[in-house]
Amino acid sequence: MKKFINKPENFVEEMLEGIYLAHPAVTYTANDKHCLVTATPKPGKVGIATGGGSGHLPLFLGYVGDGMLDGCAVGGVFQSPSAEQMLEVTKYIDQGAGVLYIYGNYTGDIINFDMAAELAEFEDIRVTSVVGNDDAASSVIGEEHKRRGVAGILFVYKAAGAAAAEGLDLDEVTRIADKARLNTRTMGVALSSCIVPEIGHPTFEIGETEMEIGMGIHGEPGISRRNLEPADDVVDSLMERLFAESLYEDGNVAVLVNGLGGTPREELYILYRRVAERLSERGITAKHVFIGEYATAMEMAGASISLIKLDDELDRLIAAPANTPFFTRLKA
């Protein structure tokens, strides 16, 4: 296991210490480094919290900042944070306007966020939830509620965060987050595994020439394992599956070509080149383009393509400025 770590059991704690040293715009509450919150809460604003396992930077904590999220409960590597940690984040970020939870569709996270929401009610904090389920590979059409949340949650964060920054109320911010969720789909492909520090060996095996279409960001099985194809063919497979969702017929989208950790940026641009061709052929305009590492699985080589269908409202909110340790967007 070749990693820059000290003791594997200190991986998350020391990573968080680095985060706080590097980024004074975030801090922690309840004397628990896993309860990451903005250092500058905005009075009266709807709070937005997320949370999930570590090992996915910039997910989840990297999007706490102006114009996006207010807090994040940080779990162990690929492990849910606790309900108690989520509650502490909720209490800190509530400014009297209520709190929206946005997180991915994983059993542990659901159980803990639901419990945190109940506990928050006892503290007279109103909580709503939107559960990201953008991974089109992880269940068939008609069973979208079974799908995992992956990189496309970025669009939900961005739209909801901009809405909250505009001063909209909890119901409106929740409506927008849910619309962003419903309009977003992701398809991924993995070329290599990753190593959880406390486990010390690859999460799964994959052959020297193989790729797995639809693999999850913790190594969950995908829908097809076969020999690696030319980049354009890989994109075509992913786009075909995305287009089958009947969401992207024309109009405007935002696109995210996300690296899973071990894939060079150059390759992401080669993928995007083909994505742009396929969108253009279909008469779809890529209004906003994000290319880079936005949701990773540590050193996993691979990539995902996310699309969000834009109406005027989502277009405006995706375009809005934001400033977090891992995401900065200037005023247009």
Place this chain on the structure above:
Amino acid sequence: MKKFINKPENFVEEMLEGIYLAHPAVTYTANDKHCLVTATPKPGKVGIATGGGSGHLPLFLGYVGDGMLDGCAVGGVFQSPSAEQMLEVTKYIDQGAGVLYIYGNYTGDIINFDMAAELAEFEDIRVTSVVGNDDAASSVIGEEHKRRGVAGILFVYKAAGAAAAEGLDLDEVTRIADKARLNTRTMGVALSSCIVPEIGHPTFEIGETEMEIGMGIHGEPGISRRNLEPADDVVDSLMERLFAESLYEDGNVAVLVNGLGGTPREELYILYRRVAERLSERGITAKHVFIGEYATAMEMAGASISLIKLDDELDRLIAAPANTPFFTRLKA
């Protein structure tokens, strides 16, 4: 070779097509995609050009944009672009105020940039050059002119780019770029090799448990190969060598903890945690902190630490806003 590519010989061309599709703020001149320039030249401003081999994104082209660079000649993977390409970039970006070349200390780049500068003179364009040589591992103290340029060139770009944006003249921008160069040192460590697409096998071999201190970003030999140590010990080795340069005794620095491509962000933060401790012990303040992938060697696992000693002028220029496809900094 597991890469998202089509034909290896089209790697750079297709990567560039993706760049132009994704980032309308950059375009190309002379009908050659390798001659990347800003789409919005600023009348009267000193132009800044860079250039170098591909395979290092965000280097070099990723820093063309507001507050940084105006153009970049893009070579093949790990290959210098031609003098002709540099000249075309120079002609496009010259706004009558002259052009500064900032590039790394590699033989091919020096020969070609020097030739481009001579050719530019025939076109009545005044050109100055600052050659980045921040890699402290690549030659001993006293022979700094033999050192390679690596990730620390970011600070030279940033300082010079902000100076040019402030409207300073070519002599001033050159003076500042040279001061930034003289105040910057980098030490790197590699854990794995990388694969040049047209070659198809790893550039060098490195054992399952080994690291190489001081390896260059093309796989040039370092100063010590030994078993991988705990992250804190790795940082201590790198910092010891940086401190030996007698530049960083107290005062303010900016810090860059750079991932070489295959190393997860989490690990970079674990490294930064120790960097911050070592700086603090010495009474040095990290005024600006950059953590992420700023200069890569495709999928190489590894990291580097760069420090720039700041005076008030460099502090102001590093802090200034910038907006490029791979680097955005808001107004403080």
